[in-house]
Amino acid sequence: MTREPRIVIIGAGIAGIATAVTLQRAGFHDFTILEKGDDVGGVWHWNHYPGLTCDIPSQLYQFSFAPKPDWAGIFAQGDEIQSYLRGVVEQFGLGDRLRLTSEVTSTVFSGATWHVVTTDGAELEADFVIAATGVLHHPFTPDIAGLDSFKGDLVHTARWDDDIETGGRRIAVIGNGSTGVQIVSALQRDAAHITHFVRTPQWVIWAPMGLSQPTVLARVLHRLPALHRRFYGVLLRGSRILTDIAVRPTWQRRLAQNYARWCLRLQIRDRELRDRLTPDYQPFCKRQVISASYYRAIRAGNADVVTAEIEEITPRGIRTADGREHDVDLLILATGFQAHNYMRPMKLHGRDGLDIDDAWAKGPRAYRMTAIPGFPNFFTVLGPNSPTGSVSLQYSSELTARYIAQWLQRFRDGEFGTVEVTEQATTKFNDDVAAALGPTVWNTGCNSWYLTDEGNIDLWPYDRKTMTAMLARPDDRDFHIA
Numbered sequence: 387m388t389r390e391p392r393i394v395i396i397g398a399g400i401a402g403i404a405t406a407v408t409l410q411r412a413g414f415h416d417f418t419i420l421e422k423g424d425d426v427g428g429v430w431h432w433n434h435y436p437g438l439t440c441d442i443p444s445q446l447y448q449f450s451f452a453p454k455p456d457w458a459g460i461f462a463q464g465d466e467i468q469s470y471l472r473g474v475v476e477q478f479g480l481g482d483r484l485r486l487t488s489e490v491t492s493t494v495f496s497g498a499t500w501h502v503v504t505t506d507g508a509e510l511e512a513d514f515v516i517a518a519t520g521v522l523h524h525p526f527t528p529d530i531a532g533l534d535s536f537k538g539d540l541v542h543t544a545r546w547d548d549d550i551e552t553g554g555r556r557i558a559v560i561g562n563g564s565t566g567v568q569i570v571s572a573l574q575r576d577a578a579h580i581t582h583f584v585r586t587p588q589w590v591i592w593a594p595m596g597l598s599q600p601t602v603l604a605r606v607l608h609r610l611p612a613l614h615r616r617f618y619g620v621l622l623r624g625s626r627i628l629t630d631i632a633v634r635p636t637w638q639r640r641l642a643q644n645y646a647r648w649c650l651r652l653q654i655r656d657r658e659l660r661d662r663l664t665p666d667y668q669p670f671c672k673r674q675v676i677s678a679s680y681y682r683a684i685r686a687g688n689a690d691v692v693t694a695e696i697e698e699i700t701p702r703g704i705r706t707a708d709g710r711e712h713d714v715d716l717l718i719l720a721t722g723f724q725a726h727n728y729m730r731p732m733k734l735h736g737r738d739g740l741d742i743d744d745a746w747a748k749g750p751r752a753y754r755m756t757a758i759p760g761f762p763n764f765f766t767v768l769g770p771n772s773p774t775g776s777v778s779l780q781y782s783s784e785l786t787a788r789y790i791a792q793w794l795q796r797f798r799d800g801e802f803g804t805v806e807v808t809e810q811a812t813t814k815f816n817d818d819v820a821a822a823l824g825p826t827v828w829n830t831g832c833n834s835w836y837l838t839d840e841g842n843i844d845l846w847p848y849d850r851k852t853m854t855a856m857l858a859r860p861d862d863r864d865f866h867i868a
């Protein structure tokens with residue numbers, strides 16, 4: 387007996403789109419993508435602040451099944467990535483299966499199927515649910531005294547208002563992750579004055595982020611798709627350098643770390659400023675910030691870096707612990723996200739009513755990034771322990787989706803009704819991951835958004851080859867198959 391699995395995919399970012407296309411190409415057509423936003427693209431839809439640029443080369447930051455020959459830049463800007471993702475949705479005809487402005491509020495397992503409810507009142511019955519809900523999704527607003535009292539314009543980068551005037555104004559930017567660095571670099575030139583509030587200095591490495599992609603390359607890649615595929619393969623293999631830097635203390639790591647130190651030394655000649663900007667932890671320990679123009683921007687006459695602690699936001703600006711008042715017209719929070727909220731605040735109840743909040747009381751955990759004990763016929767794509775900056779996210783998403791497709795095929799063949807990963811296999815995987823994280827650069831003594839509230843590092847400590855081997859095919863010994 388064969389039966390068509392009914393599938394719900396939650397989220398239409400990179401992970402959701404990769405999943406939908408991969409399932410479709412594997413012959414599964416009964417799926418619905420539910421997306422909370424009013425457009426696809428995930429973070430590339432929600433974020434549109436000035437200067438938003440992807441720090442992975444655009445020829446690599448794309449799906450294997452949708453190569454784009456003609457990126458404008460070697461590193462793409464946010465809006466180009468968003469329109470690429472929109473184009474992929476069109477190219478693969480996903481529009482009919484996509485419901486925008488449909489936030490999933492509840493996903494409950496009945497014992498045989500999943501019952502999914504959205505904010506617009508829709509109710510869906512599904513045999514499988516795949517959560518591709520992202521991690522950098524809920525903006526984090528710091529609890530700073532007086533924030534509500536500020537009388538100027540206040541905006542979080544993740545909810546940027548395109549109507550906000552930035553030219554000729556006194557601007558304060560709080561936060562110096564990739565976003566803070568990008569927005570300071572973008573706004574400095576036209577601002578009356580820009581002040582960057584930096585609590586913990588970051589290593590900022592130089593790369594030619596503004597470089598255009600040569601048109602001749604686009605023409606060649608367009609004419610020779612086989613060459614383009616090979617080029618993508620070369621980039622994918624070459625990206626191994628990112629894994630080498632991250633997971634083991636190798637000469638590649640030392641070289642990259644020295645490069646980071648040189649970038650600071652060569653670009654900031656003022657000793658006092660350089661001292662203030664020198665982090666007290668190793669380069670690459672936090673999500674590495676890459677910029678071609680940040681150090682130049684903050685050296686400018688209309689720019690300041692303030693490392694004194696923020697004491698209070700006042701109606702006119704910011705008061706720091708050294709007693710200084712910084713008057714500003716526009717206050718920008720580049721303060722990131724609540725990064726470990728995976729899937730929440732959705733109500734998610736698995737077998738026997740198990741609540742995800744209870745299952746994850748000690749922090750998010752999954753088996754090989756994708757399966758959670760107690761949640762049958764439920765998978766995550768780019769779930770817990772997924773890579774950030776060390777293995778291509780598109781590769782990881784497509785691989786995970788192909789893995790899930792194998793379960794779907796077996797369901798279709800009538801081999802099982804429910805599949806659920808065992809607690810034992812999940813514990814073993816997580817123990818192995820914890821051990822493997824030991825020698826990674828993320829474990830060299832910095833505080834970063836990679837750390838969960840429990841102090842675990844929520845990242846992938848292996849290389850792409852190991853990931854591929856782990857998700858090549860399901861290992862039945864690790865699952866309850868009913």
Ligand SMILES: Cc1cc2nc3c(=O)[nH]c(=O)nc-3n(C[C@H](O)[C@H](O)[C@H](O)COP(=O)(O)OP(=O)(O)OC[C@H]3O[C@@H](n4cnc5c(N)ncnc54)[C@H](O)[C@@H]3O)c2cc1C
Nearest residue numbers: 397399400401421422428429440441489490519520522768
């Ligand atoms: C500002 C910013 C810049 C970044 N820059 C880089 C970079 O330069 N290089 C890099 O490698 N990575 C970067 N990233 C990381 C980025 O998160 C990943 O590259 C990737 O886009 C994540 O894709 P995703 O599909 O997993 O998640 P997302 O893109 O977050 O997509 C998840 C989607 O799920 C939807 N969703 C969530 N909950 C629900 C629900 N309950 N119901 C319905 N829909 C829901 C969300 O609306 C969202 O559209 C950046 C992230 C941010 C925020």
